[in-house]
Amino acid sequence: xxxxxxxxxxxxxxxxxxxxxxxxxxxxxxxxxxxxxxxxxxxxxxxxxxxxxxxxxxxxxxxxxxxxxxxxxxxxxxxxxxxxxxxxxxxxxxxxxxxxxxxxxxxxxxxxxxxxxxxxxxxxxxxxxxxxxxxxxxxxxxxxxxxxxxxxxxxxxxxxxxxxxxxxxxxxx
Numbered sequence: 001x002x003x004x005x006x007x008x009x010x011x012x013x014x015x016x017x018x019x020x021x022x023x024x025x026x027x028x029x030x031x032x033x034x035x036x037x038x039x040x041x042x043x044x045x046x047x048x049x050x051x052x053x054x055x056x057x058x059x060x061x062x063x064x065x066x067x068x069x070x071x072x073x074x075x076x077x078x079x080x081x082x083x084x085x086x087x088x089x090x091x092x093x094x095x096x097x098x099x100x101x102x103x104x105x106x107x108x109x110x111x112x113x114x115x116x117x118x119x120x121x122x123x124x125x126x127x128x129x130x131x132x133x134x135x136x137x138x139x140x141x142x143x144x145x146x147x148x149x150x151x152x153x154x155x156x157x158x159x160x161x162x163x164x165x166x167x168x169x170x171x172x173x
Contacts, residue, residue: 057153075131076147076172078162079105081121086112090138094118096146098128101169105130108142114157127160127172 079098087093092110107128111118127147135142147160162170 057155060153072173073131074129074173076127077130078125078166078168078170078172079128079130080125080168081123084118084122087138087140089140093138093140095140096121098144099168100128100130101167105143106141107144107146108135108137108140109146109148110151111146111148111157114148114151121159124159125161125165125168127162 083097150157
């Protein structure tokens, strides 16, 4: 028992009242912190133009069932975006230079109009499909595909990212 608790109990002889005060104060502080955090989140979302309406949607129907071997054939890896460049012949595409640990790739992604500042993705890790056939788009070759969540459903896209930093080239699945 701490010195304060001993003093309060010894001086006033009401340990239960002291405990009630401490518990009430502790609960009030927790409630205040929680309420404050909600206010901060709401304020931040207003600043960035977000609303809870943007989080509501009707999910698209689930696609037809595929054999597990189809999914197993995809090579999905974590990569770090090291640079983002304009693709001159495209109004949508940006060239992402992505490090996969032992090599880098040039991956074209239609993010130019999706994000106010695509350069913010530099230094971020994301998931990429790395064993797709190279694909020519707008006069350039893409060596993979970025996993970008939300665009197909009409919501502001976000990256599919690992929960915490992992080595580049780490496989998903």
